[in-house]
Amino acid sequence: MSKVLMGVMCAYLPLFAAAAETIPKTPAPMVIQSEAYQPWKAVAYAIQEPLGGLKGNAANGRKVAIDRGKGNCLACHVMPVQEEEFHGELGPALGKIGKKYNEGKLRMRIVNIQDVLADSLMPPFYAKPDKLSRVVDKYRGQTVLTAQEVEDVVAYLTTLK
Numbered sequence: 001m002s003k004v005l006m007g008v009m010c011a012y013l014p015l016f017a018a019a020a021e022t023i024p025k026t027p028a029p030m031v032i033q034s035e036a037y038q039p040w041k042a043v044a045y046a047i048q049e050p051l052g053g054l055k056g057n058a059a060n061g062r063k064v065a066i067d068r069g070k071g072n073c074l075a076c077h078v079m080p081v082q083e084e085e086f087h088g089e090l091g092p093a094l095g096k097i098g099k100k101y102n103e104g105k106l107r108m109r110i111v112n113i114q115d116v117l118a119d120s121l122m123p124p125f126y127a128k129p130d131k132l133s134r135v136v137d138k139y140r141g142q143t144v145l146t147a148q149e150v151e152d153v154v155a156y157l158t159t160l161k
Contacts, residue, residue, distance in 0.1 A: 037129060038147040045116045046104030050154075051126065051147035061156030064149045071145065071153055076122065080160065091122060098158040106157050110150050126150050 038052035050056070065073040066081050073079060076088040080095050097106070108116055112124035124132075125145045145153070 035146050035148075037143065039128075040107075040111060040126075042108055042115060045108055046102070047107040047111060048104040050103075050151050051107070051111075054148050054151045056148075056151035056153070056155030058152070058155040058159050061149075061152035061154065064145065064153050065156055070149065071125070073153075094157065095160055097160050099161040101157075103154055103158055107150065107154050110145070110153055 040047045040049070040051055062081075065071040065079070066084055068074070073094065074081065074084055074087050076091040078087040078089060078093040078095065081087075101109070109122075111126040113120040113122045114124060123144065126143045126147065129135075129141045129143060
């Protein structure tokens with residue numbers, strides 16, 4: 001499979017469960033977010049302030065990151081998660097990502113990587129919903145992750161050093 005095709009598939013995997021023998025035949029449905037969107041401000045390719053002033057929980061962030069119906073980081077990244085099979089290799093390995101980037105830069109990459117790397121295949125996980133196009137009606141006006149989930153994933157990624 002070409003890297004371009006793999007990249008396109010990776011970009012949409014947070015919305016669809018990956019097909020693999022170790023994944024249940026019927027994936028859990030994506031939960032529609034009900035919280036109000038938390039505006040954010042980027043400076044120098046970083047979002048320094050936590051979304052909504054929330055504090056992240058690294059243990060919850062790890063769960064969100066490997067959940068194939070939520071963060072689904074494993075679809076594109078190798079991660080230090082030995083209990084899960086089928087790690088992707090399209091994106092950079094995340095084993096030491098907390099050493100490379102501070103919280104603000106990690107948050108920016110999760111919220112909307114295209115603001116940092118315009119040609120990235122990684123989807124925006126917390127982009128302003130009214131700026132998104134080609135969204136299925138039942139997900140219109142929603143983000144992929146909640147502000148709390150973003151902060152939890154940031155907290156988890158900062159532990160990877």
